[in-house]
Amino acid sequence: MKIPANVLKWAMAASVPVAVAIVAPWEGKSNDPYRDIVGVRTVCYGETRVEMRRYTDAECLAMLNKAVAEFANQVLQCTPRLQYHPYQLAAAVSLAYNIGVGAYCRSTVDRLFDAGDLKGACDQFARWRMAGGMVVQGLVNRRKAETELCLTGL
Structure with a gap:
């Protein structure tokens, strides 16, 4: 389904700032590259798709804004269906930023959103709480925050 350009522009304007606001504190920021909890080289706000070098604060923020929009x-x-649901879109973007778009698109979260069960989809966020085969308290906390955002306005 192709989303009309004016609707896409509205959806992005309504959801991207909210998504940035939730992604940034949960990802944390390191101007220097580091290995995340599962050993993946990461820099700035959890970015893995860029050259691993030192970045300025401004570069990290610009990178985050660009990545969240993507x-x-x-x-x-x-x-x-999320084009008209900015809070649910922002929560879904945060989840996808953390688990990857491929995993998101194959998830029960996506299937329930597609079926129109917005609350049911939001309730599924909590399932994504593991890294390296272990439950990670930081992910439990992040999913709780994403779920609360997702339930906004429902």
């Missing part, structure tokens, strides 16, 4: 576009391709 993830929002990709989430909308999987879940076009």
